[in-house]
Amino acid sequence: MSVYKRGKVFYMNFTVNGIRVFKSTGTSVKREAKAAENAERHRLLKESKQSPQEKRSKTLLLEAVELTYEVKWKHGKDSTRSYRRACNLAELIGNVPVGKIDEDTVQDLIRDLEGRGSKNATINRYLASLKTILKQMKHPTDFIHLRKEPKGRIRVISKQEEQQVIDLLRNTDHGPRRHYFTEVADLVEVLCDSGMRLSEALNLNYQDVSFENNLIHCWKNKSDRPRSIPMTSRARRVLEARRETNPVKPFTIKDYQVETAWAWVRKEMGMETDKEFLPHSLRHTCASRLVNRGIDLYVVKQWLGHSSIQVTERYAHLDPQKLAHAVTVLED
Numbered sequence: 001m002s003v004y005k006r007g008k009v010f011y012m013n014f015t016v017n018g019i020r021v022f023k024s025t026g027t028s029v030k031r032e033a034k035a036a037e038n039a040e041r042h043r044l045l046k047e048s049k050q051s052p053q054e055k056r057s058k059t060l061l062l063e064a065v066e067l068t069y070e071v072k073w074k075h076g077k078d079s080t081r082s083y084r085r086a087c088n089l090a091e092l093i094g095n096v097p098v099g100k101i102d103e104d105t106v107q108d109l110i111r112d113l114e115g116r117g118s119k120n121a122t123i124n125r126y127l128a129s130l131k132t133i134l135k136q137m138k139h140p141t142d143f144i145h146l147r148k149e150p151k152g153r154i155r156v157i158s159k160q161e162e163q164q165v166i167d168l169l170r171n172t173d174h175g176p177r178r179h180y181f182t183e184v185a186d187l188v189e190v191l192c193d194s195g196m197r198l199s200e201a202l203n204l205n206y207q208d209v210s211f212e213n214n215l216i217h218c219w220k221n222k223s224d225r226p227r228s229i230p231m232t233s234r235a236r237r238v239l240e241a242r243r244e245t246n247p248v249k250p251f252t253i254k255d256y257q258v259e260t261a262w263a264w265v266r267k268e269m270g271m272e273t274d275k276e277f278l279p280h281s282l283r284h285t286c287a288s289r290l291v292n293r294g295i296d297l298y299v300v301k302q303w304l305g306h307s308s309i310q311v312t313e314r315y316a317h318l319d320p321q322k323l324a325h326a327v328t329v330l331e332d
Contacts, residue, residue: 012037016044057099068136103143120147155276156288184261193232195286227305
């Protein structure tokens with residue numbers, strides 16, 4: 001018997017293509033229970049005749065997000081942010097079947113994001129996330145086109161600006177609340193001379209600093225490319241001095257403390273409107289100084305740990321001497 005009463009509610013119990021179905025019909029009326037059982041049986045029979053692609057196209061977006069997370073994002077460095085962005089997509093688009101997502105859906109998404117004031121970079125992150133999900137579900141993605149993002153200015157800090165930043169942080173009486181500002185001054189010097197990312201410097205341990213070989217070893221970083229960076233005499237002097245205070249880590253401050261100190265410096269220097277005057281500019285500064293002194297771009301790529309030479313080529317225009325030398329070749 002496929003429908004029987006258990007307590008006050010009828011249950012369905014049947015098998016379709018070797019799959020057993022046993023669950024409540026949700027009703028205590030036998031006629032309604034038989035109708036529910038019949039509808040469930042027909043649904044399963046219909047699904048059994050569908051192709052794998054048809055089944056995938058009926059997957060709801062949030063379920064597709066979970067599947068994509070397990071396969072694509074779970075073990076990545078940015079897994080949490082990727083997952084949250086994908087879940088936000090379901091809020092923006094709606095928890096619709098994957099097969100319903102088309103060019104009109106994408107255009108509506110873009111208009112919605114633009115209405116919220118999102119820039120092209122943010123819109124592209126959402127489009128890329130959607131593209132990854134659809135590819136995972138074997139759904140076409142040729143209607144998704146990323147927008148052109150402005151390259152932006154490579155903000156390089158001058159020697160004068162660098163010295164002003166260091167003097168303000170190190171030689172101003174900050175009081176007990178800003179006791180860590182002097183540590184940020186040391187950090188600025190090391191970042192300028194090493195080109196490390198802020199996260200690399202803050203996560204650095206002394207076991208990764210070889211004073212014997214004069215090298216800083218960065219094992220874990222954004223691009224998953226371990227590298228070794230030679231120390232300048234200034235960077236070495238700072239790291240050796242800081243080891244006397246803490247033999248484990250050169251820097252014990254948090255990133256938010258660096259941001260606080262930098263915001264104060266920007267205000268003191270009248271740089272509040274310069275949106276590119278950031279701690280990350282110190283990495284650009286190191287790269288530009290290397291290029292301007294004739295260091296080959298491939299060496300700069302290895303120094304900074306870039307993922308490709310195309311990333312490093314952003315700094316190529318910073319060496320005008322190379323063009324000046326090139327014209328002498330034509331003259332000859």
